[in-house]
Amino acid sequence: MTSLLTDEARGWLGAEQTFEPWLVTRMQIAQYAYTLGITDRVHLDVEEARRAGHRDVVAPLGFHLVIRHAVPNLIPISELAEDGGSDDMTPPTTAQRRMAGETSTTFHEPIVAGDEIRLSKRIGSLEEKQGRSGPLVFVGYDLEYRREGSGELVIAERYVRILR
């Protein structure tokens, strides 16, 4: 059986990365809402949001994906791979492709414009399985989104990336 995982790659289990806080703006929330076809005014109009009891414009459920995907790509364009992607804590393997596996998200608090959200990532699992077309590596990332200042956990997420 061939293996994609080297001993070096196995050493990535437990690796952690914490990113600089991400300032959530009204404009990002509006861009996300319009891209998704979301028209509820609490995402677009600060007065409407305050009438509904929020501090400011509230982000639609799912907005955290903006933070999750954007922060690893905040690097010089010259450092992006040929396919436009970034390493984003992917253990070194001989795999040619990476695909998204299962995502599990727990929502504790809404994200509101003005929040600074700090994302941290940890490789919580790393395993290889034999698939029909050869070996597959499952990298499990544990993500935490915390509000800067209070340190409150806003969202916890587990995301699996499949390498083959």
Add this chain to the structure above:
Amino acid sequence: MSGTAMTEASIGIGDQLPSFDVRPDPVQLFCYSAITWNPHRIHYDAPYARDVEGYDDVLVHGPLMGSWLMRLCETWVRPWGRVTSMTYRTVTSVHPGTTLTVGGVVTRGGNAPEAEIWVALPDGTYATQGSVSALISDGASGAPTTAVNDDRPDGGDKR
């Protein structure tokens, strides 16, 4: 602003979530790549997607399908509570121009309802599937009876 025609109803097993159709096109994929600052070529560079990666066309972002599911769930819970957790995974890659149905069905009622959710292809098979757990807010009602918004979100998807 959409009207909020509320009707008293209970959240019962087998109830449908407020489903909607989307037909992603290159403009929407561009906007999603831009807002998520995703420079990955397979979402905008068709010759690259075909010649290097071997796909028929550019791909709809897997996370965009997750985003639609979260839009569905938020619309479902808005009148009475909140989403506590969600799990989903993408099963098939999808190309722009495909009409997708984002929907779900309640699998558990009571104060902490649950539902199966999906993004379905025209033939009814799932591109993405998962589940959601929600919680009825204190004061929303004496559950399981609660207010359900029967407005359909139509968003900007009918291009």
